[in-house]
Amino acid sequence: MTTVHLPAADGTWRTRTLAEPLEWERHPDGSTSRIAFAAAHVVADPLGENVPGAPAVVDWDSTLAFRRHLFAHGLGVAEAMDTAQRNMGLDWAAIQELIRRSAAEAKAAGARIAAGAGTDHRTDLSSLDEVTAAYLEQVEFVESTGAQVIVMASRQLAATARHAEEYRKVYDAILGQVSRPVILHWLGEMFDPQLAGYWGSADVDAATETFLGLVRDHAAVVDGVKVSLLSAEHERSLRARLPEGVRLYTGDDYHYPELIRGDGTHHSDALLGAFAAIAPAAGTALAALDRGDVAAYDAAMNPTLELSRHVFARPTWFYKTGIAFLAWLSGHQPGFTMVGGLQTGRSVVHLARVLELADEARLLPDPDLAAHRMQLWLASAGLAR
Secondary structure, three states: EEEEEEEOOOOOOOEEOOEEEEEEOOOOOOOOOOOEEOOOOOOOOOOOOOOOOOOOOHHHHHHHHHHHHHHOOHHHHHHHHHHHEOOOOOHHHHHHHHHHEEEEEEEOOOEEEEEEOOOOOOOOOOOOHHHHHHHHHHHHHHHOOOEEEEEEEHHHHHHHOOOHHHHHHHHHHHHOOOOOOOOEEEEOOOOOOOHHHHOOOOOOOHHHHHHHHHHOOHHHHHEEEEEEEOHHHHHHHHHHHHOOOOOEEEOOOOOOHHHHOOOOOOOEEEOOOOHHHHHHHHHHHHHHOOOOHHHHHHHHHHHHHHHHHHHHOOOOHHHHHHHHHHHHHOOOOOOOOOOOHHHHHOOOHHHHHHHHHHHHHHOOOOOHHHHHHHHHHHHOOOOOO
C-alpha cells in the first residue's frame, strides 16, 4: 500500500493510503452517442524562461504526448483554448505552432480536433473593423491547419463594442466568411473578468437573446455552441431553444455528468477543460452511454465531479494550475512548471486536495509515482512531516 502525508491549512497533517490503480478501458474510436472534446493544457519547457510576461517556451514532446493520451481515450482535443493559457502566458507564435502540431497529431490518430480563433495576437485594436480583421486572420489560420474553428470570445471586442448590435456586426462578418461549420464560444466572466457583459449586456437573459438570434441567423455554419457560464439551468434552457442540428457543447465543469447524460429529450455534447483531467473516466463513461448503460456511465463519471469542482473553484481562471499539477502527478509530464509562471496560481493546500480527490476518482495511474512527486513538491515548499 502507498501512503502519502498531506497538509491542512491549520498546520495539521493527514495520512492517506492511495487506492490501487484502476485499469481504465481505452476507446480510441471515440463515442457514437456524444461528441466530446477535452480542452488541453500545454506543458512548459523547464529550461525555458517561462516567467510572467516572457514568450512561452513549450515542451513539445510532453505537450503532444498528452494529446495522444486524450485521443487514446476517445476524446477530441479543443486546442489553444483558455485551458492552454490563452491570454495567460501563451503568445501568438506558440499558439500557431501548437495548433499546427496538434492538428497533425489528430490527423495521424484519426481524431477530432478543433482550435480557438480569437483576436489576442493584436493589442492595438480600436475599432470594430479592426477586431473583425483580427478574427478573420486567426480563422483563416485555423482553417489552414485542417482543424475545426472555435470562434472564441474576444477581450478586444468586449472592450470595443458598446451594444449588442455591434457584437452582431462583427460575428455576422465572421460567420459570413467561414468555409466550414464552426463552434461559437461564450466564456463567462468567472473564467475571464474582461469578458463581463459579453453580447452587449450584463443581463444574462438579454445576452442570451442576442446569442440565440445570431445562431439562428447563421445555423447553416454553426456546428454548435460552447457555453461556459457554470449554470445547468441556463444550459438546459438554451439547448432546448437551439435550431435543429446545432449542438450544445457543455462547458459546465460543475454539472457536466447530468448535462451530458441528458433528460430524455435533450442532451449536451462536451467541450470541457475538466476532461483533460479525467480523460480515462470520461472515455469509459461515454462508451457506457453508447451501449445504453446509464448505470455504468454514472459509475465512471459521477466520482469525478468533486475533483472537477475543486479544480475549478474560484478564482476559476486558475483551474489550469490544477490540471497541470494532476498531469504531473500522473506521469504525463516531467515537471510542474507552467508558461507565465502560472504554477503559483493555487496554494499548497488546494493542490494537496487535488491529489486526494483524483485518488477518490481512481485517476492516479501510478500511486507510487504520485506519492513520491507529492512529497518532493511539499518538501520544496518547506513542508515535510
